[in-house]
Amino acid sequence: YxxxxxxxxxxxxxxxxxxxxxxxxxxxxxxxxxxxxxxxxxxxxxxxxxxxxxxxxxxxxxxxxxxxxxxxxxxxxxxxxxxxxxxxxxxxxxxxxxxxxxxxxxxxxxxxxxxxxxxxxxxxxxxxxxxxxxxxxxxxxxxxxxxxxxxxxxxxxxxxxxxxxxxxxxxxxxxxxxxPKIAGIYISASSYETIKPNKTRNWDIVCNIYKDDIEMHPFAFRTHAHKLGVEVMGYRVRNEKWSLIGHKNPQLPEAFYKVKNTHLVIKKGDWLASRCVMHNFRNRVTMTGSKHTDEMCNFYIMYWTPRTKNTQSLATKECNNGYPWVHWRNYFTTLPKLPKY
Incomplete structure (x- = not known):
């Protein structure tokens, strides 16, 4: 060597x-x-x-x-x-x-x-x-x-x-x-959430792909939450049709896991909808924050797009929103059948 x-x-x-x-x-x-x-x-x-x-x-x-x-x-x-x-x-x-x-x-x-x-x-x-x-x-x-x-x-x-x-x-x-293929990451993240003591609630994130003309071919996903996270899931929504990208218990090792639907493509005009199911077993209010005793709700998509002369690298894309403004039902008339967890 x-x-x-x-x-x-x-x-x-x-x-x-x-x-x-x-x-x-x-x-x-x-x-x-x-x-x-x-x-x-x-x-x-x-x-x-x-x-x-x-x-x-x-x-x-x-x-x-x-x-x-x-x-x-x-x-x-x-x-x-x-x-x-x-x-x-x-x-x-x-x-x-x-x-x-x-x-x-x-x-x-x-x-x-x-x-x-x-x-x-x-x-x-x-x-x-x-x-x-x-x-x-x-x-x-x-x-x-x-x-x-x-x-x-x-x-x-x-x-x-x-x-x-x-x-x-x-x-x-x-x-x-x-x-021949360039990798990139898209992150959906909750910007401000709270959960009352001894309650369970959904933290929803909804993002529209409207700026980029590139096609994203997701091949891996990652979930992230802290102690209160029960399940994190992410979907592509196109014309009210929901396609599951992936879901995982965030208490398991937080690796990038393979996307099972290898034909899934995310294009301009599509929506990305993520959800963290949170159960607050504590006797205090818990909010989003950077400490491990706070909470977070993140869904990562790792994708590829073909290398071109004008595409030499991909900046990380991020969408931040959430409670109290965002709920899936306020954006879509149909909702998916949720995975078992």
Missing amino acids: QSLALTGASVSIVKYIRSTSSSQSNERMDITVKMPHVTVPKDDTYFCTKKLIPTGNYSTPGYTPHATQSVAHHMLLYACEIPGEENVQTWYCDGMAASSSTSGSLPHGSTCNSAATLVWAWAKDAPAFKLPKGVGFPVGPSTKLRYLVLQVHVKSMAKANAGGMENVWVTAHSTPVPQ
Whole structure:
């Protein structure tokens, strides 16, 4: 093998050549983005760490996580044009960006300061994930996405400071060979929700695809909620006909799961409808928020679209809405037969 030396200890890149006669298609680049040693000031701290991608362009068709849910509530990997902080290796980010009460010498910032693409997500001890053959997320100078930024939401300060942060990283399995299909992610997220004590309710999200002419071919989905989530589901709605993209109990490992309907296509004019079934077993009101004791309702769609001259990478698409303005029945005259859960 040939090792490529990089500044900083948080990223290592190894180029494997299977034989001296290997063609370029047999090369693989393993890019490991690792959280450096940090002192965690409190539970629910968000850290980001970055690394410049070496000269060259790559596609990332798979990811292997290294973390445990007892330490990390979630990990998100972004490809960014400009990271949230350019002058330091690690910083407090997103959920911590506006917090002035966080002690420590690290600065606060966003995850990315410009063009950004979410390329992978992990929670609850989810396993490794591999994209379908011929599909990948393009990264590198020609896409303007020159950095990989790993965001880690630390669940337990005590376990992290006892050595848990030394085992938090992700390996992006990459190739210099352009893939014929470009991967992207669409996120439906609840923007503001509450649930009263000892109640069950649905958190609905409805999004219309009206800006983009590209066709999205969903091949994987991911659900995300915290302790109160019972089931999360997502549909494509076209002319009042509902097509299930996927559903999952969010208390299971929060991996990307395969979409069973391989012929499903999302086009301009379609609707995306998501729902989180929440049961509040607590004796207090619970609201959406960035802490693991708050709640969230997210439905992720990972899709592919053909690579073209004008489509070199796909920015992450996101739709945020919810209670008290959004209910499925206010948008559609027909409702689906819900999956069993």
